[in-house]
Amino acid sequence: MAAAIAGHLRGLVRFFRDVMGEDAYRKYQAHHTASGCSGPPMTEREFWKEKMDRQDHNPGGRCC
Numbered sequence: 370m371a372a373a374i375a376g377h378l379r380g381l382v383r384f385f386r387d388v389m390g391e392d393a394y395r396k397y398q399a400h401h402t403a404s405g406c407s408g409p410p411m412t413e414r415e416f417w418k419e420k421m422d423r424q425d426h427n428p429g430g431r432c433c
Contacts, residue, residue: 393420 401410
């Protein structure tokens with residue numbers, strides 16, 4: 370019973386991390402590797418800076 374509850378809680382945490390975009394850099398790295406890009410991938414710091422800059426220039430449907 371406790372193992373099932375722990376499993377559900379881990380799934381819920383994973384869901385919220387996905388919704389909040391916490392796994393965006395990991396997905397970027399996987400895409401970079403799979404697409405065969407010739408250059409090195411951005412560092413995590415470079416990735417988040419570029420992502421925030423892009424959102425600031427193209428706000429789209431953000432609420433804030």
